[in-house]
Amino acid sequence: MSDLILHHYDFSNFAEKVRLALGFKALAWHSVIIPPMAPKPDLVPLTGGYRRTPVLQVGADLYCDTRLIVRELERRFPAPTLFPPAQSAMADAMAYWAENRLMRPITLYASGMNLDHLPSGLQADRSVMRGLPPPNDATMRRAALRNAPLVRAQLPDVEAMLADGREWLAGALPCVADLAVYHPLWFFTARTELLAHELAPYPRIAAWMARVRAFGHGRFTAMEPARALEVARNTEPLAPEPSTPWPEDPPLGAEVRIRADDYGRDVVSGELVHAGIDEIALRRDDPLVGTVVVHFPRLGYDLRAA
Ligand SMILES: N[C@@H](CCC(=O)N[C@@H](CS)C(=O)NCC(=O)O)C(=O)O
Secondary structure (H helix, E strand, O other): OOOEEEEEOOOOHHHHHHHHHHHHOOOEEEEEEOOOOOOOOOOHHHHOOOOOOOEEEEOOEEEEOHHHHHHHHHHHOOOOOOOOOOOHHHHHHHHHHHHHHHHHHHHHHHHHOOHHHOOOOHHHHHHHHOOOOOOOHHHHHHHHHHHHHHHHOOHHHHHHHOOOOOOEOOEOOOOHHHHHHHHHHHHHHHOOHHHHHHHOOOHHHHHHHHHHHOOOOOEEEEOOHHHHHHHHHOOOOOOOOOOOOOOOOOOOOOEEEEEEOOOOOOOEEEEEEEEOOOOEEEEEEEOOOEEEEEEEOOOOEEEEEO
8 A cells, every 4th residue: 555644633734734735736645633742652663763744655665754755755756846857956045944944943933922822731741852941931922032033033024025926935836845934823813813913013914824825725634643653564564676875875785864954853763764865865774664774864964883
């Protein structure tokens, strides 16, 4: 079975990026809802320890991180493209800005203003994930106030990107940059009306967000987590794409460890089976799901010999 299975939860903004990519490409997929915080007992047997959201599963292949997930969707379903050649490099730079420099203050501002509606334990979980002490409500409110100006310093940039009347951020065509800038702004106002006034002065942002929202989420059906584990157990991973590691990489076949270089730095261990320009993958055996291959982008991940 090589259906697309997305492991995600509703308020994950990085998951919203992938749901919109699935919608843009008019794809059918299965939706497995995972807990928004650790432990994730039905996800970790698949990924070998990676706990961030979302994860794309296709049979016994697991794709971690939205940078890689959208590229994998593009590889399997090239039309309509999310990577128009003339726009892709610029889109990459915009995505990096949006998902780091713009996203973090938005998270801190929106979460600190929405304390009454956060699932209990969420902030403590996020702090552990970042190696920080759990904050109390007062600390979170102060962080929200410190970050509001950092959000306001950047929203005019998004409006300015659209100032020449263009419909899409990186050029004539919609592309992955639109998804990457959209999802932090979606997060900003998805869970609280309290912050809607911050976006109100920006009509071009509003019109562009409506265009992106119109991609929809494709056609999806719910899947039980146990079924996703069964799919992996009953499927062989794809033969890895041929690759030639850099001289500095561990050789193919070596035991390696891969982990995120920013937060949620849980180690995933296994045998290196692919080391491409911007993708690395390891094979691992798990008592619950058998042999799986777990794929990561290069950028944002640390690869080293075990
Ligand atoms: N670089 C990652 C970031 C993913 C990320 O930070 N996702 C958030 C949810 S929006 C997360 O994992 N939070 C902790 C969790 O879900 O356990 C990606 O592009 O997929």
